[in-house]
Amino acid sequence: MDKVLQLIYEKNKKYCSEGKVASYIPALAKQDKEKLGIAIMGVSENGREIYTVGDVEEKFTMQSISKVFTLMLAIMDNGQDYVFSKVGMEPTGDPFNSIVKLETMNPSKPLNPMINAGAIAISSMIKGKDNDERFKRIVQFLEEIIGEKITFNEEVYLSEKATGNRNRAAAYFMKDVGVIQGDVEEILDLYFRHCSLEVNCIQLAKLAGMLANQGVSVVTGKKLVSKEITQLVKSFMVTCGMYNASGEFAIKVGIPAKSGVGGGIMAVVPNKYGVALWGPALDRVGNSIAGVKILEDLSKEFDWSIF
Numbered sequence: 001m002d003k004v005l006q007l008i009y010e011k012n013k014k015y016c017s018e019g020k021v022a023s024y025i026p027a028l029a030k031q032d033k034e035k036l037g038i039a040i041m042g043v044s045e046n047g048r049e050i051y052t053v054g055d056v057e058e059k060f061t062m063q064s065i066s067k068v069f070t071l072m073l074a075i076m077d078n079g080q081d082y083v084f085s086k087v088g089m090e091p092t093g094d095p096f097n098s099i100v101k102l103e104t105m106n107p108s109k110p111l112n113p114m115i116n117a118g119a120i121a122i123s124s125m126i127k128g129k130d131n132d133e134r135f136k137r138i139v140q141f142l143e144e145i146i147g148e149k150i151t152f153n154e155e156v157y158l159s160e161k162a163t164g165n166r167n168r169a170a171a172y173f174m175k176d177v178g179v180i181q182g183d184v185e186e187i188l189d190l191y192f193r194h195c196s197l198e199v200n201c202i203q204l205a206k207l208a209g210m211l212a213n214q215g216v217s218v219v220t221g222k223k224l225v226s227k228e229i230t231q232l233v234k235s236f237m238v239t240c241g242m243y244n245a246s247g248e249f250a251i252k253v254g255i256p257a258k259s260g261v262g263g264g265i266m267a268v269v270p271n272k273y274g275v276a277l278w279g280p281a282l283d284r285v286g287n288s289i290a291g292v293k294i295l296e297d298l299s300k301e302f303d304w305s306i307f
């Protein structure tokens, strides 16, 4: 694995210069687009080693990858019936921050929990006496999976909070039509906070490992999520995880994956590997440009497609 990984890394490094770092969140524009890291965590009982190459120790913000974990918490807090009475299960051909379909859906609800509007609605369902407690529960959930502390990027959080007006528009619309209850600014604040949680590739591979391992932490061996819920979120990752490029990704790579505009991609090879990529240079839909190319090569090389 190590040798192949190195070759695939070298072959695809050039794509970094073809992409662009996200700049609509001003603090993300400071990221170095030449960074690239890959971490692959084995999940089988006798093969829990971790293979790495590149910038795997450096932290980046999870952004949309955090939506997978808030969705699991919201389902554990409220049950599937409630969650999906407010948020749909269908993919979209529109960008992740689009609000165009919010008004035309009947009944009015966001298409799925992986687009921004859906994830904001999911944030409103996380239980806790106040925002600090809700945020702490998200952090603790992630820490339980990887068995170590998770950090938070205050600069990115404040930057998005100051500029995230499209998300604000989606949230106020959803309040108006009854998709979300409660204080809109508080809900947005929780959403911006969980998007600004930081991981490195090694930690992200461990998070993916829990999903590959049907809800059992590969670090602590603790069962944290039911198999049913991990299947549900992996299905969303297949149909909606790579934004409006999810169809092409399913054809070319064929595994559940979720990307974030910080340049991270979390991918899952069921029962085998938790996979993490990080390259802040993004393609036109907002996925790590080198990350997607690397996943295509890895999937071909190791026959990862689930289809």
Ligand SMILES: NC(=O)CC[C@H](N)C(=O)O
Pocket (backbone or CB within 6 Å): 062, 063, 064, 065, 096, 097, 116, 160, 167, 195, 259, 260, 261, 262, 286
């Ligand atoms: N695609 C993403 O990673 C989007 C997350 C980002 N925080 C936003 O709301 O725009």
